[in-house]
Amino acid sequence: MRAYKSKVVSPIRLPDREERVAALERAGYNVFELDSADVYVDLLTDSGTGTMSESQWAAMMRGDEAYAGSESFDRLQDAVSEVMGFERIVPAHQGRGAENVLYGALVSEGDYVPNNTHFDTTRAHVANNGAEPVDCPLDGALGDESGGDADERRFPGDLDVAKVRALADEVGSERIPAVVVTLTNNSLAGQPVGVENVREAAAVADDLDATFVVDACRFAENAYLVRERDPEYADCSVAEIAREQLSHADAVVMSGKKDGLVNVGGFVGIRDDPALDDLYERARERGILFEGFTTYGGMAGRDVEAMAVGLREAVEERYVADRVGQVQRLGDLLADRDVPVVRPTGGHAVYVRADEFLPDIPREQFPGQALACELYREGGVRAVELGSFAFPDADRPELVRLALPRRTYGADHLDHVAETFDAVAERRDAGEISGLEIVDEPGMPELRHFSAHLRPVETEEAEAA
Ligand SMILES: Cc1ncc(COP(=O)(O)O)c(C=O)c1O
Numbered sequence: 001m002r003a004y005k006s007k008v009v010s011p012i013r014l015p016d017r018e019e020r021v022a023a024l025e026r027a028g029y030n031v032f033e034l035d036s037a038d039v040y041v042d043l044l045t046d047s048g049t050g051t052m053s054e055s056q057w058a059a060m061m062r063g064d065e066a067y068a069g070s071e072s073f074d075r076l077q078d079a080v081s082e083v084m085g086f087e088r089i090v091p092a093h094q095g096r097g098a099e100n101v102l103y104g105a106l107v108s109e110g111d112y113v114p115n116n117t118h119f120d121t122t123r124a125h126v127a128n129n130g131a132e133p134v135d136c137p138l139d140g141a142l143g144d145e146s147g148g149d150a151d152e153r154r155f156p157g158d159l160d161v162a163k164v165r166a167l168a169d170e171v172g173s174e175r176i177p178a179v180v181v182t183l184t185n186n187s188l189a190g191q192p193v194g195v196e197n198v199r200e201a202a203a204v205a206d207d208l209d210a211t212f213v214v215d216a217c218r219f220a221e222n223a224y225l226v227r228e229r230d231p232e233y234a235d236c237s238v239a240e241i242a243r244e245q246l247s248h249a250d251a252v253v254m255s256g257k258k259d260g261l262v263n264v265g266g267f268v269g270i271r272d273d274p275a276l277d278d279l280y281e282r283a284r285e286r287g288i289l290f291e292g293f294t295t296y297g298g299m300a301g302r303d304v305e306a307m308a309v310g311l312r313e314a315v316e317e318r319y320v321a322d323r324v325g326q327v328q329r330l331g332d333l334l335a336d337r338d339v340p341v342v343r344p345t346g347g348h349a350v351y352v353r354a355d356e357f358l359p360d361i362p363r364e365q366f367p368g369q370a371l372a373c374e375l376y377r378e379g380g381v382r383a384v385e386l387g388s389f390a391f392p393d394a395d396r397p398e399l400v401r402l403a404l405p406r407r408t409y410g411a412d413h414l415d416h417v418a419e420t421f422d423a424v425a426e427r428r429d430a431g432e433i434s435g436l437e438i439v440d441e442p443g444m445p446e447l448r449h450f451s452a453h454l455r456p457v458e459t460e461e462a463e464a465a
Pocket residue numbers: 047094095096097119121122182186215217255256257266
C-alpha cells in the first residue's frame with residue numbers, strides 16, 4: 001500500500017522507438033549523455049532525485065539565509081542529534097564535500113584506510129590526501145566466489161574485520177588513522193551492514209587507535225533491513241535501530257541526497273567527546289575553507305531546513321517501509337521473469353547480473369552497458385552500468401543498477417520497467433543484441449563511464465549482409 005499521494009506533478013513522456021534509437025545514437029551509447037526529457041523512467045541514481053514532502057517545502061519558507069548564526073543551522077543540528085546521535089556537525093554542499101572536509105582532516109600521505117567497500121568519491125578523497133583506500137568486503141559476498149550464496153548471508157555488506165586486522169599487522173596500526181563502514185554498501189549491490197558488524201568494526205578501530213567513521217548516507221534503509229534480517233531487532237523501530245547502529249561511530253559522513261530526503265546537501269557529524277575535539281576543529285576549519293561558514297556550509301538556509309525535516313521523515317515507519325518495499329517489489333517483478341538479480345535486494349536499488357542476462361556478449365564488449373542501452377531503446381528506461389565499463393581495472397561482477405528515486409515513481413512505472421525487460425529478452429532470444437566497443441574515451445580512465453562514446457560491435461552476419 002502506498003504511503004503518499006501526489007500534490008505536485010512533473011510531466012514525462014515515452015518517446016517513440018524511432019526517437020529513442022536516434023537519442024541513443026546521439027548519446028554515443030552512453031546513457032549519461034541522454035537528455036532527461038527523452039527518458040521515461042529514470043533509474044540512473046537515487047541521489048538527489050527524490051520528491052520532497054509538503055512539510056519540507058513548508059520548512060523551506062522558514063530558511064534563515066544569515067551568513068552566520070542561522071536558525072536553520074540550529075534546527076539541523078537538533079535533527080542530527082536526535083535522529084543520528086551526533087551533537088557537532090560541519091555542514092557541506094553534498095556528500096563529497098563532507099568527505100573532502102573529513103578525510104582531509106583525518107588522513108595523511110602514506111596512510112591506509114580500510115572500508116567495507118569504498119564508494120568512488122570516498123576512494124577519490126582518501127587517495128587525494130595521499131592515503132591508500134583498501135576495500136575489505138566479505139569474500140564472495142555476492143555469492144560469485146567461493147563464499148556461498150548471497151541469500152545465505154544476512155548481511156553481505158559487512159566489513160571483513162579480519163582483513164582490517166591483517167592490514168594493520170602488515171602496515172602497522174599507526175598508518176591506519178580511520179576505519180570506515182559504508183551503510184548500505186552501495187558499491188556491493190547496496191547490501192546492508194549488520195549492527196553486530198558495526199560494533200566489531202568500532203572495537204577494531206579502538207584497538208588500532210583509529211577514528212571509526214560511518215558513511216551514513218543510507219542509514220535509515222540499512223536500519224530497516226537490519227530489522228528484517230536480524231531477529232534481535234525484530235521488535236525495534238527503525239529510528240531505534242538507526243540510533244543504536246550509529247552510536248558506535250566517532251564520526252559520520254553524510255550525503256543528504258539519500259536518506260536526508262533532499263535534492264542537495266550533506267554534513268560531517270562528530271561525537272561530542274574531548275578525544276575528538278581536535279578532529280572537530282580541523283574539520284570546521286576545512287569546512288570554512290572549502291564549503292562555507294560553519295552555519296551554512298555551501299547550502300542555502302532553505303536547503304538546510306529541508307534536510308532537517310527530511311532526516312526525521314527518513315526514519316518514519318511508513319516512509320521507509322514504502323521505500324524499501326518498492327525496491328523489493330521491483331526485485332520480485334524481475335526475479336519472477338527469470339531476470340538474474342542480486343537477492344535479497346538492498347535498500348535503494350535492484351542490481352541485475354548483466355553477464356548472466358546477456359551470456360553471449362563477452363566481458364570485453366561490455367554486457368552491462370549493452371543491457372543499459374537496450375533498456376533505454378526498448379522502454380525509455382535509464383539504468384547505470386557498474387561493471388567492466390565503469391571499473392576498467394577492477395575484477396567486479398557485471399552489474400547494472402536500477403536505483404529508485406525516493407517517493408517518485410509508482411507501481412505502474414515499476415511494471416513498465418519489468419515489461420521492458422521482457423522486450424529486451426525477446427530481442428536477446430532472437431540474437432538481435434550486440435556488444436559495444438569504445439570509440440573515444442576522453443579524460444581519466446576512472447571516470448570514463450560518464451563521458452566515453454561507444455558503438456555496437458559489427459557482427460560477422462551484419463558485415464556479410
Ligand atoms: C556511499 C556513498 N558515499 C558518498 C556519496 C557521495 O555523495 P554525493 O553524491 O552527495 O557527493 C555517495 C553518492 O552516491 C554514496 O553512495
